[in-house]
Amino acid sequence: MTTAIAYTEFGGPEVLHEIPLPEQAPGSGEVAIRVAAAGVNPIDAKLRSGLRPSAAITEPRRVGADGAGVVTAVGAGVDGFRVGDSVLFSGVSGAYATDIVVSARHVFARPTHVSAAEGAALGIPVSTAYQALRSLAVGAGDTLLVHGGSGAVGQAVIQFAVLWGADVVATTSDRRAERVRALGAIPVAYGDGLIDRVREAAPQGVTVAIDAAGTDEALETSIELVPDRHRIATLVRGRDAGGLGIRAFSGGSPDPLTAQQQTWRAEAVPVAIALMVAGHFSVELGPTFALADATEAHRAVEAGVDGKITLVP
Ligand SMILES: NC(=O)c1ccc[n+]([C@@H]2O[C@H](COP(=O)([O-])OP(=O)(O)OC[C@H]3O[C@@H](n4cnc5c(N)ncnc54)[C@H](OP(=O)(O)O)[C@@H]3O)[C@@H](O)[C@H]2O)c1
Structure with a gap:
């Protein structure tokens, strides 16, 4: 079954829960990805708690901006990716999931030098x-x-x-x-x-x-x-x-x-990937949690841990 983590009210980490995901084929310009790792960022917890104000919740709100995985389907007009490619993605909505469909603009090839967890740690x-x-x-x-x-x-x-x-x-x-x-x-x-x-x-x-x-x-x-x-x-x-x-x-x-600042944000991840391949950039990984334990992952990010927390479906 494909699932995602979502919340339907603002609150503590316990408001996070699994929801079933409908099958979704990629549309034009989109890529479907089987997620191997999702990065947990402090902003995920701030948005969930309401500490960082956001729009009223009208349907289950999915969590997570960054991740890595393998391409499972490619929509019309996407030239750069094929089924089976290892990729990472950043700046999306709903990375805490077994599967995700995202615009190809947010997807980057993941070289073998960069693990899925490292790729998921890059974005934000x-x-x-x-x-x-x-x-x-x-x-x-x-x-x-x-x-x-x-x-x-x-x-x-x-x-x-x-x-x-x-x-x-x-x-x-x-x-x-x-x-x-x-x-x-x-x-x-x-x-x-x-x-x-x-x-x-x-x-x-x-x-x-x-x-x-x-x-x-x-x-x-x-x-x-x-x-x-x-x-x-x-x-x-x-x-x-x-x-x-x-x-x-x-x-x-x-x-x-x-x-201009948005443009800089967009160019950062490919720059970091190239630097990692060249051995000039690293990310520090922290604890890993199962996707179903996203609540625990949010408790950890709020408490502060060494290294980037990742979720593994
Ligand atoms: N504006 C944006 O676009 C943007 C984007 C990303 C993140 N952020 C924000 O930036 C902050 C850091 O994010 P992150 O992902 O780097 O978090 P992180 O990996 O959890 O790091 C938090 C850091 O805060 C340090 N810290 C804790 N108490 C401190 C204190 N009293 N004085 C100085 N440093 C202290 C910790 O240092 P020790 O572990 O050494 O104690 C740790 O290095 C978060 O508030 C996040 O929401 C903003």
Whole structure:
């Protein structure tokens, strides 16, 4: 039987339940995929709980934006894929499922170097990191401060920024400092005294900051250390950014992304895949849950775990 995970009311992880999926053939420009892994992102839980407001629920709302699997059918007008191809997909609705039909625009070939779980881990974190860095024009000569450096978004931010020639200071728990260092950033423990520790780690000064943590400390530290507020962006506290005179990319911001920013999001995943094949980019995998245990996966993402959580149908 083909199934998906959905909810019919906002609430805790327990509102997630399995629903049967009707057989769906791909339409024009679409690809049908048997899902091998679905990525679990914090936004999935924020939308489910109602923490991130969304439209009223009028029918079972499916969950999940990113995944990987094998093509089972190809719709008219799709040239790039054949039945049996290993693929990954990002930016869709309903990735927590045994099967999904998506626009071919969201589908990418998955090389053998990239496991299904790794492919499912790429979409949202990689697109967000890449778009934020491009929007802030991060490159050689910059010293970037990234808050939440040990998370999925933070790790992608560090890797792109280092590749593009920036020096990177990343906030992290002590426990996760080695992972951050291995990616090429200087780890700095978040918590009391952060500003002094960042100054010590970057005596040349910080030119640009990305907040993937969402704490007051992250915002205050960035504002204190970065001279130009137009080079500070939050990915989490979008509603507060305007009042602080800093930038926000989604994260609850009332300002939608620009067409250019959407274009950057779209180009990020193929860039990351190519870098992974070349050995210049990695994703950290975390716990795996069965699709039927999506409730437990959401408890885990809300509690915080090391590495990307994936669901396996
Ligand atoms: N705007 C967007 O488009 C967008 C896209 C993706 C994600 N986001 C948001 O960005 C945030 C991070 O997402 P993610 O996928 O990277 O999550 P994640 O993988 O769960 O990582 C969360 C990170 O937060 C860090 N953290 C926890 N407490 C902290 C504190 N007090 N100070 C600083 N850092 C702290 C954790 O560090 P330790 O484990 O070292 O404690 C961990 O690195 C989430 O709020 C998510 O909703 C926004």
